[in-house]
Amino acid sequence: MSNSLEVVFVGLGYIGLPTAVVMANHGVRVHGVDVNASAVERIQRGEVTIVEPGLEEQLKKAVDSGQLTASTEMQQGNAFVIAVPTPFKDDYEGDLSYIMSAAESIAPQLRGDEVVILESTSPPKTTQKLADRILELRPDLSVDGADDKPVIHFAYCPERILPGKAMEELISNDRIIGGRTPEAARRATEVYASFCEGELLATDDVTAEMAKLTENSFRDVNIAFANELSLISDKLGIDVWELIELANHHPRVNILQPGPGVGGHCIAVDPWFIVSSDRENSKIIRTAREVNDGKPKWVINKVDEAVKIIDSPVIAALGLAFKPNIDDLRESPALNITKDLAGHVEHATVLAVEPNVSELPKALQNMSNVEFAEYADAIERADVVLLLVDHDEFKTIPAAALKGKTVVDTKGLWR
Numbered sequence: 001m002s003n004s005l006e007v008v009f010v011g012l013g014y015i016g017l018p019t020a021v022v023m024a025n026h027g028v029r030v031h032g033v034d035v036n037a038s039a040v041e042r043i044q045r046g047e048v049t050i051v052e053p054g055l056e057e058q059l060k061k062a063v064d065s066g067q068l069t070a071s072t073e074m075q076q077g078n079a080f081v082i083a084v085p086t087p088f089k090d091d092y093e094g095d096l097s098y099i100m101s102a103a104e105s106i107a108p109q110l111r112g113d114e115v116v117i118l119e120s121t122s123p124p125k126t127t128q129k130l131a132d133r134i135l136e137l138r139p140d141l142s143v144d145g146a147d148d149k150p151v152i153h154f155a156y157c158p159e160r161i162l163p164g165k166a167m168e169e170l171i172s173n174d175r176i177i178g179g180r181t182p183e184a185a186r187r188a189t190e191v192y193a194s195f196c197e198g199e200l201l202a203t204d205d206v207t208a209e210m211a212k213l214t215e216n217s218f219r220d221v222n223i224a225f226a227n228e229l230s231l232i233s234d235k236l237g238i239d240v241w242e243l244i245e246l247a248n249h250h251p252r253v254n255i256l257q258p259g260p261g262v263g264g265h266c267i268a269v270d271p272w273f274i275v276s277s278d279r280e281n282s283k284i285i286r287t288a289r290e291v292n293d294g295k296p297k298w299v300i301n302k303v304d305e306a307v308k309i310i311d312s313p314v315i316a317a318l319g320l321a322f323k324p325n326i327d328d329l330r331e332s333p334a335l336n337i338t339k340d341l342a343g344h345v346e347h348a349t350v351l352a353v354e355p356n357v358s359e360l361p362k363a364l365q366n367m368s369n370v371e372f373a374e375y376a377d378a379i380e381r382a383d384v385v386l387l388l389v390d391h392d393e394f395k396t397i398p399a400a401a402l403k404g405k406t407v408v409d410t411k412g413l414w415r
């Protein structure tokens, strides 16, 4: 089947590009389409546009062999894979405008018998909306062959790769394949069988959409539970990390770790897509979001308490990324806490430390009381050491370096 497959990828970002490359190197003819002309030009030359270990050599191979081409113009194919952004709007409703504009560009290319697969993380029933939009533009086509019209198959196939391990996990992870119809699931399964060695689990489209959101909401709720325990433990004067470690010795208990809040573009975003689809019944999911979003304020209060008795306090903020050992600052509570502290504790000097970036992030650049610092120097100068991210570098900081400082350790690294 892979030899006869011609797959058009719509969106060549963190998800679309690695997937297109892996498919192309498994013998599938792949064409990538992106609205970003400069990204397309670089991809055409075999140059990577995102940081992902192993991608560069595989991209070169796919382009050199002619299996992967790219352009800004939509083309025909027998399968389409959509991997465009799905941010949320101010009211936490999912913004489907990128998906709808992908639908509008695909619609004129369809001849009948193609499979259109949505990979973007999406609120429930988005695949149906995508199908409705395409069929609105192409009333000569159908999803089920009604009135003898040619059929277009629609499916939802979510992505769960770990950035940094994408090239391995794309092949090894199990995948959920949700068809609008059983035949659509079968057709989408053929596409993923071309490169995926994990299990291919067929279901319907709405279950598949919810499965993706459920995975990230499960983690968000579990982290909220840990964060709530951290507030209660603080009041009781006990160590939350010891508490969780002890509780996790129960064979059926697995509590995640507390921290300064939850960031990034998945766990802090996806639960809202469930909440917005059924506000009345999503009480725990919503509360978990609120608990995790409230944790930064609690951390800020702790630092405020510590600095109020110091004339010209120096605060070392260790870590700005949204999780350990990466340079990604999107939706990062650590960055937001640092910015908030520098903004309202005007008499303080804030030493911002992030070993995975080379300069002060834009969000902090115009703040006169913030300096970009290296961690050993920052700790030496600080009155208050605020640990925000458990980067490997910080694990080796000796207890002696922290002697005489007020330590606010949001990750339990130095307990």
Ligand SMILES: NC(=O)c1ccc[n+]([C@@H]2O[C@H](COP(=O)([O-])OP(=O)(O)OC[C@H]3O[C@@H](n4cnc5c(N)ncnc54)[C@H](O)[C@@H]3O)[C@@H](O)[C@H]2O)c1
Pocket (backbone or CB within 6 Å): 010, 011, 012, 013, 014, 015, 016, 033, 034, 035, 036, 039, 083, 084, 085, 086, 098, 101, 102, 119, 120, 121, 122, 159, 160, 161, 162, 163, 265, 266
């Ligand atoms: N990055 C991850 O780790 C990850 C993991 C799982 C799921 N997802 C989901 O996958 C989807 C894509 O995420 P991403 O990280 O790849 O985003 P991204 O921003 O890296 O890439 C999206 C690409 O789509 C292009 N694009 C936008 N509108 C377009 C259109 N109409 N036609 C063609 N191209 C268009 C953009 O120019 C961009 O290159 C999102 O829904 C995201 O939530 C991401």
